[in-house]
Amino acid sequence: MAYNVLVTGAAGFLGSHLCNKLLKASCNVTAIDNLNNFIYSSSIKYKRLKHILNLNTDDLEKGNVIPANNIEFHKLDIDDAPAIRAMIIDGDFDCVIHLAGFSNSSISKQSSYAFLKNNVVGFFNIIDAIKEIEEERRPNVILCSDPRIKNYLNFLVNGYEEEFKENKLNIYVATKLMEKVLANSYAETEGIKVSVLNIYSVYGSFDRPDMVVSSIFDSILNSQALHLDHYHRGYDLLYIDDFVDIVSKIAISNINSQVENLKEYDIGSSRVIDINSLAKVINSIVAGDDLNQIEKEIVYKDEFNFKANLDKVKQDYGFEQKVSLVNGLQDYFNWLLKFKRDN
DSSP: OOOEEEEESTTSHHHHHHHHHHHHTTOEEEEEEOOOOSSSOTHHHHHHHHHTSOOOGGGGGTOSEEEETTEEEEEOOTTOHHHHHHHHHHSOOSEEEEOOSOOOHHHHHHOHHHHIIIIIIHHHHHHHHHHTSOGGGOOEEEEEEOHHHHHHHHHHHHOOOGGGGGGOOOHHHHHHHHHHHHHHHHHHHHOOOEEEEEEOEEEOTTOOTTSHHHHHHHHHHTTOOOOGGGSOSEEEEEEHHHHHHHHHHHHHHHHHSOOOTTEEEEESOSOEEEHHHHHHHHHHHHTTOOHHHHHHHOOOBOTTOOOOOOHHHHHHHOOOOOSOHHHHHHHHHHHHHHHHHHO
16 A cells, blocks of 8 residues: 655655655655755755756746656645645645754854744644544654754753763754654644654765765765864764655555654664764775775774664564665765765
8 A cells, every 4th residue: 555655855865765765665755855955055956856866857937846756756845834734734744744944053043933843833834734623534744853952852851961961852852852742732632643762873875064964975985184083083874775665664564564662763783882982983984995894994983972863663663774884874875975976
């Protein structure tokens, strides 16, 4: 049976790859994105639509829709309440996967209203429209969230420590916290089936240029100085193939079964590498060093208290990481060289 899935943020790094995975799983995909250049250039979003989803972006010169086999892309802003409401109520979706939103802590300080409007009001428009659908026809909702919310709430309970200053409640994290509160409210008061996924650091082809892996590769390949103090001290990194495998599995499994409401899962590798070690590994891959030797020399850290707890997602969905960090980084590097050569 072909399921109907709505994916928001479909031209983003995670969204485009997830749409591709859902198509391979024989789903019918409605993909929406406003193709903004607010955080980074929209040109890479058009490239994702073209190269990952095989969509003819020239169609957007004629209108805001790109029709294709089993996928229909809409250039649409989630803060357009009437349009979102009509799409969701009339769409007959089995699942809504919400990935759209602004995510940059630094920019959120100067653009707090834009983050509030996009992250909070945008998600409200989606889940409030789902409320209007008859209960037996309502789609399940997968809310892709930020694990910093979980960590921040832990620090509120356990006390703030200076060594974990990266977990301050900045505007971006505040909007994601409000988004999660909305999900909980509609789940409890309206019975909407919501699963929350805390997404750690995912990397792979067509990654965002401001993300840690792509930034370090770019600096090394362009012989630029690495300013590692600009990054977090440690990262729980997951390759994009493992990400789309588990999220698509959760989405399809939830359609096929009675979902326990408000289940929350961490999506990551549960292994943290510090920023200096990550830069060293990437530098070794660029230099063509032996992958087995690189793997042996990696020392993962636990003291950052920022890694995914995979117990629940393994128990409920059998999640298993298939791509090691070194192999994932090598695959990313191979893609990067080929894409630069061909484009």
